[in-house]
Structure formats: structure tokens, C-alpha cells
Amino acid sequence: MADFHIRLDGVTKTYGSLRVVDNLRLDIIRGEFLSLLGPSGSGKTTILMMLAGFQDASEGTIYVDGNMINDIPSHKRNMGVVFQSYALFPHMSVAQNVAFPLKMRGFGRSDIRERVERALDMVQLSTMKDRKPSQLSGGQQQRVALARALVFEPGVVLMDEPLGALDKQLREQMQLDIRELHARLGLTIVFVTHDQSEALTMSDRIAVFNKGRIEQIDTPRMIYDHPATRFVAEFIGETNLMEGEIAGREGDEAMVRLSDGCMMRVRARDGLERGAKVLVTIRPEKVELSDPPAAANSFPVTVSDTIYQGDHFRVQLQGAGQRFIARRDRRAAEWPQGARLHATFAADDCWVIAP
Template sequence: MLDGSDPFVRFRNVQKSYDGETLVVKNLNLEIEAGEFVTMLGPSGSGKTTCLMMLAGFETATHGEIELGGSPINNIPPHKRGIGMVFQNYALFPHMTVAENLAFPLKVRKMTPAEVEEKVKRALDMVQMAAFGDRKPAQLSGGQQQRIALARALVFEPELVLMDEPLGALDKQLREHMQYEIKHIHENLGVTVVYVTHDQSEALTMSNRIAVFDDGVIQQLADPVTLYERPENSFVAQFIGENNTMPGVVESVAKGVASVKLDSGDTVKALAINTDGKGSRTSLSVRPERCVVSQKKTAGLSSLKGRLEELIYLGDHVRCRMNVAGNDEFIVKVPNTADHLGLEIGAETYVGWKTDDCRALDFKAG
């Protein structure tokens, strides 16, 4: 099926419009390798679920091509695509038992009863639900239903599995547990997974690569580390993890480092990642855990004066809300070490960071 050079899944210039007036998905290009775990992450209405539905075959692309295993699938109906899918509300058939649910895709494929029984048993074992075959879905807890939905999507051994916010309905603890379980199943089976979520920590935990969607466009496609450490625009920086922003104007750019005059009047240096050059507006982005609070200016760091507004004790670290460069929502995470500073509300201190940790990105109002 694969000739080695083609990616397993490919979106080529895909556009989607529901009403002929606005584009929900704008010119999407995405390539997914076999065996990858790719997450589509974004706020609701960003087009991620639409993309997944187009891949599954429940929505048709208005323009462009979707390829699976090197051949276009635009005109193949969903039941012939052989793609496993886990739905947000699990969509377990309520009138069938768990075992019948799992047997459904196998019987559709006209397997022999012995084969069906064997595969159902193996799938139930895989999700540690062997004892629940005779139950109806309504008799299971949310987490158990989730496992069965997962087993059903995998039981007919598809090469591609789509998951549409499968953990959305679970409580926090169970969700984290299931994240690991799905990750391990993916590693063990080697299937390709396309996962949709709006939960960034879920995306970071599980994925090989993450496509951050906003407004129908992939804002950045990268592995979790790159995405967090080196966001390419303000939206990604804001959406993934916590982020402090400071608006300013680029004064000069040299060797990839921009000198930015902040609106408060201070001038700081930052990596010029996504600016329109000299004289343009920019938003500086610094992660809270990369900032250091000190009584004096520290050599080698960009330092600004700040006023401590609020302290929140969180055990392993202390969150400090500060007023820095006119932004009173500036967060600094101070690790709870033995010698941590005697921080006091109202104290005037310096906040510093390395130039490498400060990124000059596209300007976003607000």
C-alpha cells in the first residue's frame, strides 16, 4: 500500500465551507507518517473536528484532496475507508452487549464466529475488560465505556484510528490515567492515531506531533517540545502553556536578535521570530518558569523592575503575580527551594530572563 516515499495520510490544499460564505478550514496541508500520533489541538470552532470528519468521510472537502496510503479517498464512503474511530460520547450501541459491540465490525467483515470470538477476547484483554463482555454499555462507568470504545475502534485492526475528544467526559484523574493507556496502546500496536482535543496538556502528554489549529488554519505543526519551547506566533504561545506578553515596537534587528522598545518605555532584547522588522509592533513572550526574581539586576539577563502584587503558594512552587512593564498579570513561578527569597507583597524587585527565552512574535491586540 505504501511505496515508502508517500506519507500515510496527506491533506492537500483542503478547504471546507458549510454555507458557501465562510471557510471553516482554510487551505489545509498536513502530512502524517505511518505509526505517528498526531494531535489536532485548538479552541472550539477552530476547524480541527471538521478536519477529522473529512478524514473519516463524514464531511466532504469543498476543495482539495485527502490521501490515505497514497491514494485519494475523497470519493470513498466512510465504511470502505477502514478507519477506526472513537467518538466523544463513545457511541457504544446501547442495545448490544459489550461483546456484541466489539463483534460488530468483525461480523460486518464476514469473519467466522470462531475468529470473531477470538478477536473480541483479545481486544477485551487489551483494555483489561475481559470480565465485562456480557454487560450492556449503560451498566459501565464512563472510564469503562471509554475503554470499550477504544477496543471497538481497534478490534478490526485498522491502520489508522481517529479519536474525537475521547476523554472529554471523564474526570481529571481518570483522564490522565487514560492518556497513558492510549499512549501505551499506540506504542504497542504501532497504529497511526489522529487525535482531536482542546486540552493542551493532553496533547503534550500523548503526541508525537501536534497541529495547533486556529481560525481554520494550522498555526504551528511540531513536536511537543518545540511547540512549547519555540512557539512561532502569539496564538501558539498563548494557547500552549502559560505565557507572559509585553507589547512593544521593534527598534532594530541584528543577527536574529531584536531590540524592542516596550510600551512602558524600557528596551529589552528578544529573539526575532515573527516580526515585520524595524518599526513594527510586536508581542514579547516569556514563560513564567523562565523568569527569575531578584533584588538586584542580574548580569547576563534582561531585567525589568517589577512590583509583587500577589503570592499564591502551590507547594512545589510559588506563583507570583507581578506588575512588570505596565502588565499587572505578569506571572513568575518561583521554585520552592530551601533558600527562596523572602518575597513580600508590595516589594519592588527585578524580574529577569535570558534573551533566548524571550521571543518577539506577531502583535496581537488585547
């Protein structure tokens, strides 16, 4: 049986008639890295603020280790919090910033010194303990904020888009650093982000939010390869979506008749009856371009544009009554605009969802 560290049972947050979080039921497993992913306004930061105790739930109950914490003030919840803005005190040194939550909790002087040194070692900033935040880079400031959240050894760390202000290269390095720290310390981390790549890189599980509700919660691989809804398919990465209906079934494969009358083969799923309306999703990296066709599914297409994106080409195609997107390795030949080809893909590379 899973060891649930945190449970949100029927949690709702309203502002007047606006329901920001709508009857949320969520179990967070001890020691997991869970990302709350969704667009702005989907309720993910509000959930984090309710967990931290900075906002009250309008309805429902929050449990930690089986104990209700709704009425427990934030400083007694044993949760470290890291914000995007760092929220460091500019007049304090790095060491003083990290020591602050220990002083607020009444730790002794020698204990504070040992814990601060240990926390700064953890984020590789021991040599900068006497500097002020203004003397640090953005990435170093974020490390200080992380050390401050970890210094009192909380059971849970809450992170609200902590890497959003960093440049791409530094953000990617910090993602790996936080992932490594999580694995080493065995923390329960709840991480809020709107960046799909970030969530896929760092998480054990991802909860995809839309309008205050969870659309899907699963591992990164399942979220990407097997989206449960159209919203998830379109929000996580890039995809090709085709409307159709189930026309029949042959063993492990189902036949889908597209809106323009073309037929294609997909992996069969239980519960899809003949005539059921469906959406078929195919990720761009699964689409091959060939001439002549070389797979179970093949559609004549015309290249409308080819965009160089460093490690790959993004090829925009027109065919089968709709637009396709394909990814090609940068070492592949670049197709000219107007080239006539076939977009091909296997039945196993398609995933069927309700429209």
C-alpha cells in the same frame, strides 16, 4: 523522505458562506500521533469527520496511502473512530459491542471471538466482557470504545476529544495508556482536542488550528518554546507578552525597546531588521524573582497577588508598564502582596514573534 500515510490537499468545508475549513494542506506521517488542537469552532472536528467519511469535503482531495478516498464510504476506509460520547450499545455486552464492527464487515464467528479477546486483552478488560456498559465506569467505557475501534486492526485511528468526559486523574491515566498503545501498535492516530496539556503529553506533532487554518504545526517542544504567532503563544499554556521594536543587534542577541522605553535582550533571529515591530514572549516558569537583579533582563516589579496551586505558586506582578506572571516552586518563600522585587530572565529564554 517521510512516509506520508494521509494527505489533505486543498481541503475546504463550507456551510453556505461559512468556511469552517479553509484550503487545508496537511501531510500525516505513517505511525505518528498527530493532535489537532484549537478552540471550539476552529474546524478540527470537521476535519476528523471528513477523514472518517461522515462528511464530504466541499473542495480538495483526501489521500490515504496515495489513493484518493473522497468517494469511498466510511465503512470501507479502514479507520477506527472513537468519540467523546463512547457511543456504546446499552443492550449489548462489552464483548458484543467490540464484536459489532467485525459482524458488520462479515468476519467469521471464530475469527470474531479471537479478535474480540485480543482487543479486550489490549485494553485490560477481558474479565468484564459479559458486563453491560451501564455496569462500567466512565474510564472502562472509554476502553471498550477504544477496543471497538482497534478490533478490526485499522491502519488509522481517529479520536474526537475521547477523554473530555473523564475526571482529571482518570483522563491523565488514559492519556498514558493511549500513548503506550500507540507506541506498541505503531498506529497512525489523529487526535482532536482543545486541551493544550493533553496535546503536549500525547503527541508526536501538534497542529494548532484557528478559524479553519493551521497557525503552526510542529513538535510539542517547538510549539511551546517557539510559537510562530501570537495566537499560538497565548493558546498554548500561559505566557508573558511584551510589545516592542528591534533597536539593534549584538552578536547572537538583539535589543528590543519596549513600549515604555525599557530595553531588553532577546535571542536574535534572521529577518528582524532594526525598527521592526515585535512581540517578545517569556513563559512564567522562566521568570525569576530576585533582589537585587541577577540576569541580563531585569525589571522592577511589585507583587500584586500570589496564588497557591499545589505544586507551584502563581505570582502576579506589575512592572515595566505591564503585568507579569511568574511561577515559583512551592518550596520557595511566598512573597507578600506589595513586595518590591526584580523580574529577571535570560535572553535565551525569550522568543520573538511578529505582532
